[in-house]
Amino acid sequence: MSLEILVARDSSFCPGVDRAMRKTEKKLARKKGPVYSFGPLIHNPQVVSGLRRAGLEALEPESEYPDLRGVPVIIRSHGIDIETERSLKEHGAKLVDATCNTVKRAQRAAQELADTGFRVAVLGSPHHPEVRSIIGRAGADVTVISNIEEAGRFAEEAVRKPGPVGVVCQTTISHNLLDSVVSLLHSRGIVVEVRDTICKWVARRQEDAAELSKRVDLMLVVGGRNSSNTAQLAAICSAAGVSTHHIEDPSEIMPEWLEGVASVGITGGASTPDWLIDETVARLKEVAGN
Ligand code: SF4
Structure with a gap:
């Protein structure tokens, strides 16, 4: 077969x-x-x-x-x-x-919130260049929140400080993180102005990867190991319960990965070229003897 x-x-x-x-x-x-x-x-x-x-x-x-x-x-x-x-x-x-225009939208959102008196929280990774480009425009009292524990610490501080809080997102974070942080802030009675600056292309890719993961025996996620959105895709596929490999190059595919496997799904990060996806398909066919 x-x-x-x-x-x-x-x-x-x-x-x-x-x-x-x-x-x-x-x-x-x-x-x-x-x-x-x-x-x-x-x-x-x-x-x-x-x-x-x-x-x-x-x-x-x-x-x-x-x-x-x-x-x-x-x-x-x-x-x-x-x-x-x-x-x-x-x-x-x-x-x-x-x-990217979507990143510019996040930069503008941070600036507008800071200019109108909000204390800005940026959801994302503090070391990512995109986040650094956003926080530089978010006023002096800006906080970067990368997970729910940090959101809890931010909430403890925010309840003691007067003034509203504005939330801006790194374009590649998941809606799950945004929703859980906003719920947590609301639960502490903090008034939050949310600017959902998550990239729709990233969100759609993540949804598609999760959906495809349910239909196959193995997922291959193709992209640079230094690409955070690719790593996030691999995490989403794994979390869906399917065996997943993050590969940078099709030559990494091992024949034993295909033992007992009838179907393989492939996705790639935002900086993965289409020819690398084509080469992954070709390598899979070669290994499987299709
Ligand atoms: S993933 Fe691509 S389209 Fe989306 S914000 Fe980043 S560069 Fe722009």
Whole structure:
């Protein structure tokens, strides 16, 4: 019996990453000197290597800049914090803004809340560059909450401080986290203005992955190990009760994974290229002898 292979509806680049890639490729096609991205353009090692071969260099955050006068520096889809933007401009860089519009919406929401007197809580990972780009616009009294325990500590403080609380989300967090944090704050009597800035593409991908996980014997989640949305997808598939592997490259697929398996589902992160999904399908067929 041949192996059934099902690929999730959205399994490769999201619109924000796709736009950043197209902007970068256009710059590289016309390049007359160095072209930089601020950090690796996306969280996918194969794509980053390909871009490097095409001439894109990555500026390392926190390190000393080379001569940037008149040099294009691409701002990645998850944006940049205000201080870094200022510093790059002071060094003469020509910024090419590939910040995703959904991330810009989260940045604006944080700024509006802070400007209108809210104490802002950003739900997300404090070290993620997108969150840093949001908190820089969220006023002096901003807190990052990455899990429900931290939300509890924030609530204890918030009940003692006067003034309303505004909540903004990192675009890739789950609705589960948002809902549980907001319920907890409400349960302590805290008035909350919620700006749901979760990316609809991420939410849809997560729903599809959870649904596909229920219909197959094995899930493969393809994407960079440094991609948090890919890791989150793998966690969602595992939580649905199906055996799941997060792979960065199709060569990682082991024949023993397919023992007793009749169907495999495949999904990928927002920075996984479509050719990597195609190669995963091809490798599965090869291993299964389809
Ligand atoms: S995942 Fe969503 S917010 Fe992030 S870059 Fe893609 S479209 Fe934009």
